[in-house]
Amino acid sequence: MSGPDLAPDRHRPECLDATAHAALRAEFPLLADCVYLNNNSTGTVPRGVEQVLGGYWETLRTWRDDVWQGWHVGLDRYADSVAALLGAPPGSVITDANLSTLLARIASCFDYRPPRDRIVTTDLEYPTVPFIWNAFRRYGARLDVVGTGGPRFDEDALAARIDERTLLVCVSHASFTSGATIDLPRLVDRAHEVGALVVVDAFQTVGVVPLDVTALGVDVVLGGAHKWLCGVGTAFLYVRPDLVAELEPAATGWQAGDRALTFLPSTGWAPGAQRFAGGTPYPLTSLVSQVGLDLLAGVGVDAIRRHSLALTQRVLDRAAAADIDVVSPTEPHRRGGVVCLDVADGEAVKRRLAERNMICSWRGYLRVGPHVYNTLDEVDAFMDALEKELGR
Secondary structure, X not given: OOOHHHOOOOOOOOOOOHHHHHHHHOOOHHHHOOEEOEOOOOOOOOOHHHHHHHHHHHHHHOOOOOHHHHHHHHHHHHHHHHHHHOOOOOOOEEEEXXXXXXXXXXXXXXXXXXXXXXXXXXXXXXXXXXXXXXXXXXXXXXXXEEOOOOOOOOHHHHHHHOOOOEEEEEEEOEOOOOOEEOOHHHHHHHHHHOOOEEEEEOOOOOOOOOOOHHHHOOOEEEEEOOOOOOOOOOEEEEEOHHHHHHOOOOOOOHHHEOOHHHOOOOOOEOOHHHHHOOOOOOXXXXXXXXXXXXXXXXXXXXXXXHHHHHHHHHHHHHHHHOOOEEOOOOOHHHEOOOEEEEOOOHHHHHHHHHHOOEEOEEOOOEEXXXXXXOOHHHHHHHXXXXXXXXXX
């Protein structure tokens, strides 16, 4: 992504203050047992989650229906905390079990009548995206996949395919296979120029890369807690507030109604993003995920980005010195939070590293994803182990 959110002068690589960083690390017990650089796949959760789980059990053990009032407060607090992270107003975010559920709900808002019936996407999307849009072909949606050749987005080809036939542009903020980011300001401007809406899958970036949805004017953003947000089992949906009234999801549930909590038949849609809610919510995952989100908010997204860039730069420097092929962009403003390395027999290498308590992931490439609680020493220890595995 280019533009103000990722401007190099604003996010120069710089690690957190050592004292503050040590205190933050102490909140994540998993770090005591391994070098954990798998945050682009599944992040760690803080020790404060144990207290939330204990409180939840106590609630179940002493059950009264009145607990739902407090649970709804917790659900709203988490959604509004995500909104604050995105630079969005309160009430513009709703949560549910996973991104697939929420994307399908957004997809159900449209009629797909020609000539504006095309969904433009790329071949670098997480499998959720093409699978859901292909399912909506039965309702008239026409999927237009822009080839890239990977690992970067072909932004010129993408812009050329967006025209007056385009209903939605659905893309990732960063590729899950390479970490390459997309130029969102350019994409939003092009889509809006021809009257199309932009749906962004930000699961790979939110929590490690700044994203100001209000400044960008992006229409829909989706993501989730279990990667960079240090949570579990919940996803979120942001919809641009002035767009909400135009969207009526066919895939819905009783909590989307304007009188849902009165238990009377609703006469219309709930205000704000609540109209994209489903049925009875599951509060535990939002309550658990609030703990990690609060810790991240205490650090600040700009400081997180600077720390992340310092760590990923160390991965890049070590890879270059060891003659390991790098798939991800090397420019700071073009990479997310992960560095992908092209190594022979990568999946087996990943397993052998795990046996040494060096944890990363493999999705076609070896993915190294340090987060704000990781250190340069941990990156060096990981790269030392990787070089030994590769005989460098």
